[in-house]
Amino acid sequence: MRVLVVGQGLAGSWTAWYLRAAGVDVHVIDPNASTTSSRVAAGLITPITGRRLHTTWKGSVVTPAAYDAYRHIEERFSVRILDRRPLRRVFRDPDMPALFAKRCTTDEFDWLRVAPIEPGRHDVVDYPFGGFEVDAATVDTNVFLDTMCHALSVEHGVIDPETWKQLEDTYDTVVWCDGWTAQHHPLWSWLPFAPVKGEILDVHIDGMHLDHILSAGIWLIPMGEARYRLGSTYDWDTLDDIPTTAARDWLLEQGRHLVQRDIVVERHRAAVRPSSHMRRPYVGPHPVHPRHIICNGFGTKGSLLTPWVCKVLAEFIVQATPLDSEIDVRQWWKA
DSSP states (O other): OEEEEEOOSHHHHHHHHHHHHTTOEEEEEEOOOSSSHHHHOOOEEOSEETTTTEEOTTHHHHHHHHHHHHHHHHHHHTOOOEEEEEEEEEOOSTTHHHHHHHHHTSSTTTTSOEEEEOSEEETTEEETTOEEEEEEEEEOHHHHHHHHHHHHTOEEOOOOGGGGGGGGGTOSEEEEOOGGGGGGSTTTTTSOBOOEEEEEEEEEOTTOOOSSEEEESEEEEEEETTEEEEEOOOBSSOOSSOOOHHHHHHHHHHHHHHHOSOOEEEEEEEEEEOOBTTSSOEEEEOSSOTTEEEEEOOGGGHHHHHHHHHHHHHHHHHHOOOOOTTTBGGGGOOO
16 A cells, blocks of 8 residues: 655644554655644643633543653654643633532543642732643644654655646555645535634743643743743634734733733744634545545644544554544535
């Protein structure tokens, strides 16, 4: 079997890695752009997200799978990719404590270590309505992608979407992991994509030394030596990778309000996330052209979901193991 993987972001890297581990002849091609969502991503792995405080989709399965997968790559190539540390969520309105208490009475959090935080001031941050602490992590996506680029011998180049049929003469299967522009691809434009631009800042906050991730509408990730990553914005209208003054100013305003300190910007980046309408990835073969397969739509959850999802996809390609019905793209097809 010969397989071409188009795109070497998080999804393309993991798909190619698992296929090669299964003995498949894999060729990977990538445009080598520096402002893709995988390159600009904060790499957050957070088990509880959103205003309703739900655990992430299949969290008890995908979270340990992600930790194991990144640790395996670290050990195999002697690199540092995964940084596990607590995340503290600051409640921003008076209804959140009751909602959190309600969630704690169900079995939704049973697989997590979750500790409440009482209202007050903790580590230079005000928690007016309290909050909670949970185990989380960040992935250094650039180290991971650079490691995979070398391991997979990635070829740098671009495939014209209009010539996709020609690939069938060379490869048994083509897996498209080419990010948010898939919404314009003739094979995949029928899928309900919802791409969203995000901007993040690398900053210096003098005199503050947090050992945990901070989440309060925005997030603040420790990077060492009073340096932090601050994000993120959401823009569904302007889909480009150009950093904007408006986003920078908004992030700085939110960050200064949260930590009550001056923040100095060292770097500002932007990218478009390949999000999906239903906040589930799009995975599986085209209903009419089954030799073409998509693995896309991970949105803000790429670092968390891709290790498990791409392994499921590789097993589908090699062993014909059924895909999870919630991510199978064929559910969206209307002939």
